[in-house]
Structure formats: structure tokens, C-alpha cells
Amino acid sequence: MESIKNRYAIVGVGESERSKNSGTTPLHLALDAARAALNDAGLKAKDIDGFMSYSENDSCTSHQLATYLGVRPKYVKDILGGGSSTEMLIADAVGLIESGQLNTVLIYRSMNGRSGVRMGGGGWNVNMLQTAIEGGSFIIPYGAGSPAQWFGLFATRHMHETGLTQEHLGHVCLAFYEHAQRNPKAYFHGKPLTMDEYLKTPYLSYPFKKHDFCLESDEANAIIVTSAERAEGCKSRPVYIMGLSARQCVSHAHYWNDLTEVAADYVAPEVYKMAGVKPEDIDVASIYDCYSWVVLRQLEAYGFAPRGEVGNFVAEGNLRIGGKLPSNTAGGMLSEGYTHGMNNVLEIVRQVRHEYKGTDRQVENCEIGICTGWAGPDMAGAMILRN
Amino acid sequence: MEYQKPIPLKTQDNSPYWDGADRHELILQKCNCCHQYSHPPGPSCAKCGSSELSWESQGSDINGKVYSYIVSYRPFLPGFQDDLPLVIAIVELDMLPQVKLIGNILHCSPEEIEMGMPVKMVWKDIMDDRSIPQWIQV
Ligand SMILES: [Zn+2]
Ligand SMILES: [Zn+2]
Numbered sequence: 185m186e187s188i189k190n191r192y193a194i195v196g197v198g199e200s201e202r203s204k205n206s207g208t209t210p211l212h213l214a215l216d217a218a219r220a221a222l223n224d225a226g227l228k229a230k231d232i233d234g235f236m237s238y239s240e241n242d243s244c245t246s247h248q249l250a251t252y253l254g255v256r257p258k259y260v261k262d263i264l265g266g267g268s269s270t271e272m273l274i275a276d277a278v279g280l281i282e283s284g285q286l287n288t289v290l291i292y293r294s295m296n297g298r299s300g301v302r303m304g305g306g307g308w309n310v311n312m313l314q315t316a317i318e319g320g321s322f323i324i325p326y327g328a329g330s331p332a333q334w335f336g337l338f339a340t341r342h343m344h345e346t347g348l349t350q351e352h353l354g355h356v357c358l359a360f361y362e363h364a365q366r367n368p369k370a371y372f373h374g375k376p377l378t379m380d381e382y383l384k385t386p387y388l389s390y391p392f393k394k395h396d397f398c399l400e401s402d403e404a405n406a407i408i409v410t411s412a413e414r415a416e417g418c419k420s421r422p423v424y425i426m427g428l429s430a431r432q433c434v435s436h437a438h439y440w441n442d443l444t445e446v447a448a449d450y451v452a453p454e455v456y457k458m459a460g461v462k463p464e465d466i467d468v469a470s471i472y473d474c475y476s477w478v479v480l481r482q483l484e485a486y487g488f489a490p491r492g493e494v495g496n497f498v499a500e501g502n503l504r505i506g507g508k509l510p511s512n513t514a515g516g517m518l519s520e521g522y523t524h525g526m527n528n529v530l531e532i533v534r535q536v537r538h539e540y541k542g543t544d545r546q547v548e549n550c551e552i553g554i555c556t557g558w559a560g561p562d563m564a565g566a567m568i569l570r571n
Numbered sequence: 572m573e574y575q576k577p578i579p580l581k582t583q584d585n586s587p588y589w590d591g592a593d594r595h596e597l598i599l600q601k602c603n604c605c606h607q608y609s610h611p612p613g614p615s616c617a618k619c620g621s622s623e624l625s626w627e628s629q630g631s632d633i634n635g636k637v638y639s640y641i642v643s644y645r646p647f648l649p650g651f652q653d654d655l656p657l658v659i660a661i662v663e664l665d666m667l668p669q670v671k672l673i674g675n676i677l678h679c680s681p682e683e684i685e686m687g688m689p690v691k692m693v694w695k696d697i698m699d700d701r702s703i704p705q706w707i708q709v
Contacts, residue, residue, distance in 0.1 A: 321580045327650075327657050341639035441670075
């Protein structure tokens with residue numbers, strides 16, 4: 185297979201309403217998001233011959249979504265997954281289009297993430313958790329049942345080794361909350377955050393305070409991927425995929441042995457190589473942000489600042505619009521909404537299209553963007569997009 | 572009083588570890604092929620894929636150092652509501668630094684805990700026939 189650089193594009197993005205209590209099903213939300221993405225692309229539902237989604241058993245199926253859009257597609261696929269799944273499914277879509285099996289694929293994530301199944305825990309059966317999580321019986325009996333605690337164990341060690349401080353975590357939150365104030369659809373729109381308030385807020389699970397956690401929301405997002413040729417026929421301005429690297433495991437298979445190594449360290453060189461760009465060529469970013477700290481570790485992995493200097497990089501305001509790497513410019517999962525990373529994909533597409541031109545939300549002269557996924561130390565995905 | 576926290580589930584792949592814990596003995600899984608320890612244990616070696624595994628007793632007198640930690644101020648699981656703030660740590664074993672175990676540092680305040688802190692394994696009897704390894708400051 186030849187390089188796929190610039191030969192595939194995202195031609196449509198759309199979302200449902202976002203709330204803490206949708207009062208409806210993931211299928212209704214998915215239909216809303218899919219119709220919005222189709223409308224954005226100027227495509228009809230019947231133009232889609234592949235439907236894909238990821239979930240944690242908290243969604244509708246691709247088959248259902250296609251059915252109620254009135255489509256009988258060639259291909260449906262539903263995977264179990266969270267962070268980095270968007271990038272992985274885009275890679276799958278590209279492969280299926282490249283091999284001539286499909287023309288245009290719609291990928292969605294739909295969830296009642298607040299009113300339905302909550303990732304943040306609560307209501308889980310502890311014995312189910314012990315068996316569902318790899319090595320679960322070695323953590324659950326010790327009270328470690330929340331991703332906040334697992335990521336925290338990585339965070340404190342990384343902070344210890346590299347000199348990252350609580351303020352540095354706070355700078356990530358501040359930047360994203362600031363972006364949310366420009367986004368009327370962000371969940372924390374109207375809720376600005378100061379460093380003083382951040383530092384005074386009590387810990388939920390040290391080193392994380394409530395602002396360091398992603399929020400939980402009810403919403404669906406959808407994106408449409410097709411070939412560059414077909415993209416030319418679409419209504420929207422295509423955003424071309426320059427580089428794409430899907431999941432890759434780290435060299436050790438168990439989480440707790442080596443906290444210095446994360447899958448993003450392996451994905452980064454691949455995605456830059458395929459795209460033929462360097463970190464300094466990136467104008468805008470969406471960095472997976474289930475917790476503030478994972479942003480810092482990914483900035484290190486993707487080469488935006490050397491290990492040990494990531495804290496200064498964020499303290500200088502570089503994640504803000506106007507900084508060196510405006511990131512999560514809609515507020516990210518910390519303050520906009522939470523669909524396991526897909527809302528961040530929508531935002532990077534809109535930035536690279538210059539959809540906010542003329543407003544204070546638009547990153548000036550942004551031609552190249554990066555979007556990173558993170559599902560924990562063991563899985564990562566990333567793509568580089570251009571106008 | 573009945574133990575309210577989750578009790579380690581013994582499975583096909585981990586029972587020698589937890590059976591050992593019940594006897595106040597640390598039993599680790601080791602790969603006969605690449606000679607690395609596998610913790611947590613699994614159906615085969617996660618480092619090389621070999622299914623040639625054995626179990627090795629490390630005895631009852633186990634010391635280690637805090638490799639990482641967090642402090643929970645909320646009970647994220649049932650049964651921990653009276654233990655807050657709860658220190659959850661990754662402990663690197665002194666004799667086998669490549670092996671790290673997750674546990675609680677008991678009777679340790681958030682002000683006391685720090686990276687590298689020496690700790691000692693203690694065996695907490697949670698039911699008549701069940702015990703789990705925990706840690707205290709040395
Ligand atoms: Zn009809
Ligand atoms: Zn082995």
C-alpha cells in the first residue's frame with residue numbers, strides 16, 4: 185500500500201445536543217449527530233456505505249443507526265473502546281476505502297455518559313470490576329477502582345521524576361476552561377477558572393482536584409471519512425489526513441512495571457514520519473484529556489517540549505489561543521464535553537477548516553493540526569490533519 | 572464485623588498468589604523461558620508469551636519502597652468510606668525491584684507519604700481464611 189498521506193479526508197462533523205440528562209436514548213443522540221455530520225458534508229445517508237462506532241456497552245449499534253437513517257450499508261462495525269478509538273476506526277475506514285470495499289464511512293460515539301453508564305464509577309459491581317480489568321483483583325481490593333486513581337499513580341511518579349507541579353496541572357485546566365468561555369456549547373461555558381480557585385479546591389484524589397477530571401456528559405458525535413477524490417464533491421471544506429497511527433501497545437504488557445513508557449511514545453514518531461512534519465510545524469492541537477496530567481505526558485511524547493520542560497511550556501500559556509500550541513480550543517473533555525475523545529476530533533477539524541474565522545475562537549493561520557488519543561499507558565492513536 | 576471491602580477473587584490464573592497470601596506468604600509467578608517475573612500473574616508470560624510458568628515463594632518478610640502513590644479523599648469503591656484519606660501506593664520490592672505491587676500504606680497520613688519511602692509488608696486477615704498483603708512505614 186502506498187502512503188495514504190493526503191489521500192483521505194474528513195468531510196463532515198456533527199454533534200447532538202449536550203446535556204447531563206438527555207432524556208433520550210443513545211440511538212436518538214446518534215441519529216442527531218449523524219444527520220448533522222451528513223448535512224455538514226452535503227451528503228445523503230445513502231452515500232454512506234460503512235458505519236462504525238465504539239462504546240463501553242453504553243451505546244446503540246451501527247446497524248441500528250444505519251437502519252433508522254434508512255440505509256442498508258455494506259459494512260457495520262462496533263468495537264469496545266474508549267480513548268484513541270476514533271483514530272483507530274478512522275484507520276480502519278481508510279483501509280477499507282483503500283482496498284475498494286467502501287467509499288464513505290461514518291464513525292460515531294454516542295453515550296448517556298452522565299445520566300446512563302458513568303465512566304467515573306459508582307454503581308459498579310466490584311466483583312465484575314475485578315474480572316473485567318486486567319489484574320483487577322490486585323487493585324480493586326485496595327480501593328483503586330477509578331481511572332482517576334490509576335492515572336494518578338502514573339501522574340505522581342511522572343511529576344516526581346520530571347519536576348511537574350500542581351500548578352502545572354492547573355495551567356492545563358486554566359487554558360481549556362478559558363477556551364470553554366468562548367464556546368457557548370461548552371458545558372463549563374460561564375464557569376471561568378483562576379489559578380487561585382484551582383489551588384484552593386480540595387483534592388478528590390491527589391494529585392487530582394475536580395478540575396483535573398474530565399466531565400461526564402450525554403451526547404453523540406459523528407465524523408465522515410472518504411477519499412480525497414470524493415471529498416471534492418462534498419459541500420464542506422475537506423480536511424486531509426496527512427498522517428495516522430492507530431493503537432500500539434507498549435513493550436511491557438502490564439501497567440505498573442514501568443511508568444516512564446507510554447504508547448504515545450511509539451505512536452508519535454510514526455505519525456510525524458507519515459505526515460512528513462515536525463512538532464514545530466503543528467499550529468493547533470487536540471490532546472486527549474481524560475485528566476489534566478495526561479495532556480502533560482502527551483506533550484512530552486509528541487515532542488512539544490522536552491521531558492522536564494513540559495511544565496514551563498504550559499505555564500508560559502502555550503496551550504492558550506495565541507500561544508505556541510493552542511490546544512483543546514473548544515474546552516476539551518475537561519470543560520466542553522466528553523465523548524471519549526471524539527469531541528476533540530470535531531474541534532480540530534473545525535479549526536483547520538477555519539470555521540471560526542472572524543471570531544476570537546479561531547486560531548490564526550492554522551494549517552496543520554494534530555489530534556491525539558489516549559486510552560491509558562498501553563494504547564494511543566494520533567492523526568495529523570491539514571487544510 | 573463483616574469485612575465490607577472487595578475481597579480478592581481467586582481465578583484460574585491468580586490463585587497461587589492469593590492462596591499464598593492466605594498463608595501470609597508472597598508467591599510470585601515467574602517465566603521459565605525469559606526468567607522474568609509476571610505480576611499480576613496471567614495465563615502465560617506477558618513479556619515473551621511463554622506458557623512455561625512457575626510459582627516462586629518470596630517468603631513472608633517483604634520490604635519495599637514507595638514507587639508512586641495517590642491519596643483518595645473519596646471512596647471510589649464501597650467499603651472504603653471509613654478509611655479516608657486512603658493512601659494507595661505502588662511498592663517496588665527491595666529484593667526484586669522489577670516487581671511492583673499495589674497496596675495501601677496503612678496508618679499513613681497524606682503529609683507523611685513520599686516517594687522512595689521504605690515500607691514493610693504486613694498481612695491483614697480480612698476473613699477467617701483470607702488475608703491480603705498491605706504495607707506499613709518502616
Ligand atoms: Zn420511512
Ligand atoms: Zn517470559
